[in-house]
Amino acid sequence: MKKVVVTGAGGFIGGALTKVLSEDNLVYAIVYSDQEKSMLFKSPNIIPIVGDLNDWEMIARQIDASEEIDVFYHLAWGGISSAAYKDIEIQKENITMSINSAKLAKSLGCKKFVFAGTNQEYLMSQSLLDNTVTNASVYGICKMCARNICQVMLKDVMKFNSTAFTNVFGVGDFSKRTANFFISKLMSGESLNLIEGNNKYDWIYIDDAVEGLIEVGNKGINGKQYYIGSRVIPTFKEILIKVRDIIFPEAILNFGAYNDNTYTDYSKFDLDALYNDTGFECKADFKESILKTAKWVKENL
Helix, strand or coil: CEEEEEECCCCHHHHHHHHHHCCCEEEEEEECCHHHHHCCCCCCCEEEEECCHHHHHHHHCCCCCCCCCCEEEECCCCCCCCCHHHCHHHHHHHHHHHHHHHHHHHHHCCCEEEEEEEHHHHEEEECCCCCCEEECCHHHHHHHHHHHHHHHHHCCCCEEEEEEECCEECCCCCCCCHHHHHHHHHHCCCCEEEECCCCECCCEEHHHHHHHHHHHHHHCCCCCEEECCCCCCCEHHHHHHHHHHHHCCCCCEEEEEECCCCEECHHHCCCCHHHHHHCCCCCCCHHHHHHHHHHHHHHHC
8 A cells, every 4th residue: 555645635636636545545634724624535544634834844743754655745725716826925825835845745755746736837928018928827937936946856855746737627626716606607597708718728627637646646757747637728618618508508608708818828738748658638528527516516605
């Protein structure tokens, strides 16, 4: 049985990852509060640790380092709501937390560190000053900074991979982020005012996100960043039309009602790398995933 550590185990993706990993692994699940601890999947293979990563030495003392930790998954990241992810002070704290996670992994003698990144590392827009193209996301640029620092810190002591997602949705997400927001509106029979929607944009179901993370942990080639999502990226318009047709075909989608000059530069990712290196590709049926998520949203949000 392998031993793994998951930070952010109380979150949507972290919680789902912890549950699946516990089937075949001993999982040290690091959560921020007793409330998050109470929400963890119950398994004898999950050892909850309540603590602040700024006090990583305290957390280290609660992990049996007499046997090697195979994979350290770092998912903990605060402030991902629409307002907080633009707040530089909040996002700076996440960089420090990531550095402390790397210190924790190093102190435990882990074999591999997997950093959960985001497509927003490459969210771009044109500057209002002179139309030059620049990074457009405080959240994304801080993720990129944290990823690079952790990789440099650990380059001589353990293997390192990072991942990126665009929009993970599904059962277990209590937030009102993009997928839940649009699904909720459509279930209410509302028409939607939207951006033009010709920019590339991806949705990935939680089961695929978790399986992709595990494949990176098990088979990822040292030093590589892997995009976990579609190998051919659809447009925002294509996704919303599919979701509308599944939930409420009569709803009117007013594309172009809002202006948005941001876009993800997917050329920064090798979209086939994860498949080529591990054999993994997303396989969740989109219609079934949307229907399961809609049922979850109706019953829980």
